[in-house]
Amino acid sequence: MKRFTPPEQWQVSSLNTGAFEHLRTLFEIEKQTDWPAPDWFSPYLTAINANNLPIVFEDDAKVDFAERYYEQVIFETGVVPTRAENWHDLFGGFIWCLFPKTKALINERHVQEIAQHGLKQRTKHRNALTLFDECGVVLAISNTQWQEWLRDHQWKTAFVENKGQWGKTIKPFMFGHANYEMLTKPYIGLTGKALFICVPDEIFCKDLVTQYKYLDQVLYEKIKIDNCLADNKKLSPLPLLGVPGWHDENLDEAFYDNTDYFRPKRRTRP
Template sequence: MAAGVSETFAAIDWSAPWLAPWRGLGQPLAQQLQHDPTVHRALQTAAPPGAPVAFVPQSDLPEATAYEQHIWDTRSVPTRDNLHDFFNGLVWQHLPHTKRRLNQLQAQAIAADGVQAVRGPLRDALTVFDENGALLQAPDALWDALRARDWQRLFIDLRPLWAEARLVLVGHALLEKLVVPRKPMVAHVYQAPSAIESIADVDAWLAQEIQSQTWAAKPFTPLPVLGVPGWWPANEVPGFYADAQVFRPLRAAPVP
């Protein structure tokens, strides 16, 4: 568990805007888990027919077996009774093709290189997105400002444009941490086309988009998520964005 995050499923505020895509399934499961905190059983009960994986107890993971390799080989996800694995299961339920693709590439890298003390570039990038990733559908002007780390333009000058944007958090560690929101929390954001509307279509698109040749370079942009308009009352005050420890300027390119 992340530091400061309660184990209590009752602590989840399902009215939080970042939980909107997960609320329909997640809220009743969290209520169920307040009475029977067996996460794998709750997730498995809610799994649709033909789901790509089953949820099993953490004890099913053999010693000295890599977690990702086990999932790929057995189509089962070892699951602990905590918030981290609860949110991981919710993402599996909503983005099964994406999660399966992430798992496939992890397993292929493990098969090729083994489990090393330091992950290689591809496994590192896949893990960053799986744990802390998000998708942003937004007008080009917002993306230009985000990539430039021009926080004044992104969040103040162009604030009305956020009505045309959609940010979907997919990193289960980030969802877990946001149970106790703190200003410095940052997502690693990947650009998604605005034309895609349903979560199922997002899932199908993203699963095709994840390719080892491009993702090893970490094609993500950092975004302090509580700066998103409408996501946190404190950001209604313009001075909120003056905190350079959170809203950091773009690093200058190194001199050749």
Template sequence: MPPDWPSSLFAESPWFAALRPTLDRLGWSRFPAAADWAAASAGHCTVSAQPLCFAPAPDDGLAYEERIWRTGRVATRPDNWHDAFNALAWLAFPRSKAALNALHWRHLAHDPPGRRSRARDAATLFDESGVAVVASDPTLLAALRDHQWATLFQRRRADWGRQIEVWVLGHALSEKALAPFRGIVGKCALLEVSPTHFGRPTVERLDWVDQALAARCDDDSLTQPGALPPLPLLGIPGWWPQQDADFYADTGQFRPKRM
């Protein structure tokens, strides 16, 4: 049996804001079948100009990222949330996901025997657990980098949605959002914008974020040391039901920066 399709959760939870335009456009009310994925992927392609296809991996001897680059096939198991969220991320962030695949391809030849290179490790980390943090006030991004959680989540609470916002790209994070638990951390690409950004429609803001993340993949800046600072996602206003002083005082979750 395919999993239940939580339409109300997708429509209401801030975790799925980045996927919502895609989900609304697809209009699915049940877990997607093979025909649904085929229809959804139509018109999308990789940087290598291969038409995108969400389907189970064939026995072709190709590694995951190499298969995407050479054939456009994104291994997608039936009735599997992890793979479903990966496919949805491809549809919501088409430039970014294609650029991540191209980054893997560029660095594939530099992999140490039996494991990934540091650059590909960083790309995989962002692919699985990445979020884009967009802010018009650089002091908010500085507070995140410095783990100034009281400033970011409590003193500047009213600025969320007006001067700072978060979009989830990582498909492992989306899967966790089906049943959130304390301690979930996103790895952040920090993007500074003009104040007018926040007055634009959601689709326009997401399109800008997709282009900006793709550029970060193209120039390898996401793979540099320190490029992906952590963000305890449950601290974001509205992302956890009870966010009182005791909640934010939990240093196991809101850890100070190491000196």
């Protein structure tokens, strides 16, 4: 059965916040006057899937699914079915361009899990892969204190008191394309899933293309070798509107007083 999503109006103003800075820098997306067609991604694509097929994007309506699951189509053909005028698939395309090795590995892992367990039984590994693919944020850190603060929900310490360190000892890189989609219409409660990656200090001095290439390789190894997405335990909640530079309202420190959004860590009894 073909998927259908009603066309959405192209509003480039939705991409003007700090959360989309990387897309503006690397793809000049703000210069588009209409929805990019699937082949628009071609100059940016370097991904090769596990079947040694180059990744290409094609109109979802023209793809022959032949009773195959979405991930199986990508694995068997190299074709990523892409819905027209659809934020979700548009942002999915950007992530394929920015994290080609990791996206190909995630696709391969999905197909392996389906072959072993079938489509109906979703394993912990597939759940973790899906959650990260949709909602993941890679937090590159050169100081492990960041992981302690954010995992412990010390939001004001991380977002306010150490605001000046964002971009110097910590930097967020969006992986979840659903996060990008929801950030076109931000709302209180919007939360991603952070995966911390320790990096050397000098990474923060590199250009953005180099940073993404480095993180793609490290992330690929963490999933393939360290099995960091065996389940969801490595993923930590991250209130996306709290990230410095990503939402205008967080310029006011009082924004972080909303404990329904910036929730304290739930303590478990001994």
